[in-house]
Amino acid sequence: MRSARSSSYPLASLDDLRQLQTRMAAALMQPLNRQDRLKRQTKADFIKSNDRLSSFQRLEIYARQYWFRLLDCLYDDYPALRTYLGASKFIRLCESYLAKHPSSSWTLRNLGSGLPAFIKESGARDIAKVEWAQTLAFDELGLPPLCMEDLMQVDPMHLRLSLQPCVLLLELDHAADRFITSIGKSMFDTRAGASQAKLSQRVDDPILRRPPLKKENVHLVVHRHQNQLYFKRLDRGAWSLLASLRDGSTLQDAVQTAFETSKSSASEFAQQVQLWFAEYTQLGWFTLPQPQTYPHPL
Amino acid sequence: MSLKALQEHASLGIGIGLRVPHYRHILEKKPICDWFEIISENFMVDGGRPLEVLESILEQYQVVQHGVSMYLGNADPLDLDHLRKLKALAKRTRTPWLSDHLCWGSVNGRFSHDLLPMPYTMSVAKHTASKIRQAQDFLEVPLLVENVSSYAEFSQNEMTEWDFLAEVVERADCGILLDVNNIYVSSQNHGFDSLDYLKSLPHHRVGQIHVAGHTRLDHVILDTHDQPVSDPVWSLYEKAVNLCGPVPTLLEWDDRIPSFDEVQAEALKARPYQLSEADRSSIKLPS
Numbered sequence: 152m153r154s155a156r157s158s159s160y161p162l163a164s165l166d167d168l169r170q171l172q173t174r175m176a177a178a179l180m181q182p183l184n185r186q187d188r189l190k191r192q193t194k195a196d197f198i199k200s201n202d203r204l205s206s207f208q209r210l211e212i213y214a215r216q217y218w219f220r221l222l223d224c225l226y227d228d229y230p231a232l233r234t235y236l237g238a239s240k241f242i243r244l245c246e247s248y249l250a251k252h253p254s255s256s257w258t259l260r261n262l263g264s265g266l267p268a269f270i271k272e273s274g275a276r277d278i279a280k281v282e283w284a285q286t287l288a289f290d291e292l293g294l295p296p297l298c299m300e301d302l303m304q305v306d307p308m309h310l311r312l313s314l315q316p317c318v319l320l321l322e323l324d325h326a327a328d329r330f331i332t333s334i335g336k337s338m339f340d341t342r343a344g345a346s347q348a349k350l351s352q353r354v355d356d357p358i359l360r361r362p363p364l365k366k367e368n369v370h371l372v373v374h375r376h377q378n379q380l381y382f383k384r385l386d387r388g389a390w391s392l393l394a395s396l397r398d399g400s401t402l403q404d405a406v407q408t409a410f411e412t413s414k415s416s417a418s419e420f421a422q423q424v425q426l427w428f429a430e431y432t433q434l435g436w437f438t439l440p441q442p443q444t445y446p447h448p449l
Numbered sequence: 450m451s452l453k454a455l456q457e458h459a460s461l462g463i464g465i466g467l468r469v470p471h472y473r474h475i476l477e478k479k480p481i482c483d484w485f486e487i488i489s490e491n492f493m494v495d496g497g498r499p500l501e502v503l504e505s506i507l508e509q510y511q512v513v514q515h516g517v518s519m520y521l522g523n524a525d526p527l528d529l530d531h532l533r534k535l536k537a538l539a540k541r542t543r544t545p546w547l548s549d550h551l552c553w554g555s556v557n558g559r560f561s562h563d564l565l566p567m568p569y570t571m572s573v574a575k576h577t578a579s580k581i582r583q584a585q586d587f588l589e590v591p592l593l594v595e596n597v598s599s600y601a602e603f604s605q606n607e608m609t610e611w612d613f614l615a616e617v618v619e620r621a622d623c624g625i626l627l628d629v630n631n632i633y634v635s636s637q638n639h640g641f642d643s644l645d646y647l648k649s650l651p652h653h654r655v656g657q658i659h660v661a662g663h664t665r666l667d668h669v670i671l672d673t674h675d676q677p678v679s680d681p682v683w684s685l686y687e688k689a690v691n692l693c694g695p696v697p698t699l700l701e702w703d704d705r706i707p708s709f710d711e712v713q714a715e716a717l718k719a720r721p722y723q724l725s726e727a728d729r730s731s732i733k734l735p736s
Binding site: 161162163164165166167168169171172173175176179180196197198199201202203204206208209210212213216217220221224253254255256257258259260288289290291292293316317348375378 | 490493494495496497498499500501518520523524525528530531553555556557558559560561562563565568570572573576598600601602603604605606638639640664668669671672673674
């Protein structure tokens with residue numbers, strides 16, 4: 152065993168360890184400068200130097216890896232937003248987001264959860280909302296679905312349904328779904344590898360043409376069916392019905408709310424509701440309410 | 450920990466890290482492979498495609514779980530949400546053991562998602578061993594801790610990395626996942642002799658070995674897992690097998706991943722080293 156070295160940060164207790172880890176984390180998680188380097192004034196005296204690298208340079212390896220890894224994750228989760236903003240604006244946005252919202256979860260899957268709410272520009276925000284909904288729909292729980300027969304046997308005054316956790320409802324001011332479809336985003340990846348090393352920031356894929364983002368009021372469902380992700384546009388009445396059910400209304404109250412947004416007659420509307428339920432039960436969207444709720448920050 | 454539980458699987462053979470670009474090939478061609486190692490966190494989800502793929506793999510292959518987020522060296526307590534999900538996945542996969550890294554990665558609820566090196570002191574070794582015991586008791590599956598590659602050392606270090614590792618696993622009564630590439634990378638970055646490291650470990654606790662490729666830069670070697678295993682690492686692997694026996698061995702390839710056949714061919718270079726000396730004398734070893 153070697154003798155203990157003198158250090159201004161002794162490690163005699165758990166609090167000492169926490170302080171050391173807090174210091175190092177603070178150094179790693181501060182934004183890099185414009186050259187992707189650690190800020191010069193960063194103290195690295197808790198790291199040993201060697202014959203090739205100073206304490207600062209050794210700490211900087213970890214700082215760069217931290218930022219490249221997290222930016223890489225957002226790069227993968229928000230490709231359409233990156234296309235819309237362009238590479239440099241996207242990176243600047245992500246850096247500001249991560250500086251204010253460092254990861255608070257053991258899984259990188261949740262890293263971008265707060266990005267939609269962080270974005271001020273409405274077009275970019277709508278694209279981010281849809282991309283975050285895709286992340287959720289990809290691996291959220293799929294509960295046993297209810298079929299039409301299940302629904303027919305219960306009094307609608309008392310029946311409460313839930314939407315599957317992998318079925319997400321969005322109201323948008325832009326046709327973000329069309330934008331995403333046109334750039335051909337794929338969703339079949341995992342985040343963690345056994346190596347955490349990142350040599351450099353990823354160079355942006357070439358974008359041939361940025362598709363237009365049209366302003367349009369869209370009522371959208373992002374859902375998973377047979378483990379594939381889909382978008383489905385709904386009319387306002389159907390979306391409102393589903394949103395009410397999701398939020399805990401009885402079937403009767405949800406239908407009434409939807410009817411108030413409709414211009415159809417009562418009989419036409421009743422017929423329409425039947426068609427909606429036939430379709431949505433076929434897609435497996437309904438399930439029984441679960442004790443746990445799924446608050447998604449959309 | 451029951452070292453016996455590890456010994457029961459000592460003949461598992463040569464495994465490959467299960468990675469997305471190979472899913473289709475594996476599911477369609479069903480290639481012969483002794484076992485697959487999964488990154489636990491990639492399957493600690495509630496539903497969807499990842500679990501569908503996992504179920505198909507489990508129908509055909511032995512799966513062993515390897516984690517990247519337990520952060521046994523954190524000053525913060527263990528994350529119960531993470532452990533519960535990990536335990537549920539272990540029940541699903543029937544993994545013979547679970548492994549994670551001897552590192553820290555988060556503090557005060559903020560996550561770096563990196564495998565950060567530990568300060569090597571006795572008080573930290575005691576703290577870490579205590580957390581490993583807690584985790585192992587909760588998970589009810591033997592736990593192996595893996596040595597990480599590192600690019601920095603703390604000024605507070607009181608002992609060598611290998612003494613620290615030995616102290617931790619003896620106190621925790623857990624196994625070791627010995628990453629020989631990580632030993633090599635750290636030995637180059639910090640200027641120690643990798644053989645000193647190998648010789649000083651409690652060899653009976655080594656339940657699995659990792660090999661991988663690395664990237665040599667001007668002043669540092671990074672553990673990138675993006676290329677074949679280097680000759681010095683194969684040489685170190687041979688010495689590790691001589692000391693620890695032919696324990697289950699896995700090749701990690703995480704970036705710039707080539708075809709499944711290429712990865713498998715690289716992994717199978719470990720096979721001759723696992724043979725007895727008599728059998729080996731009739732075979733040409735790769736390095």
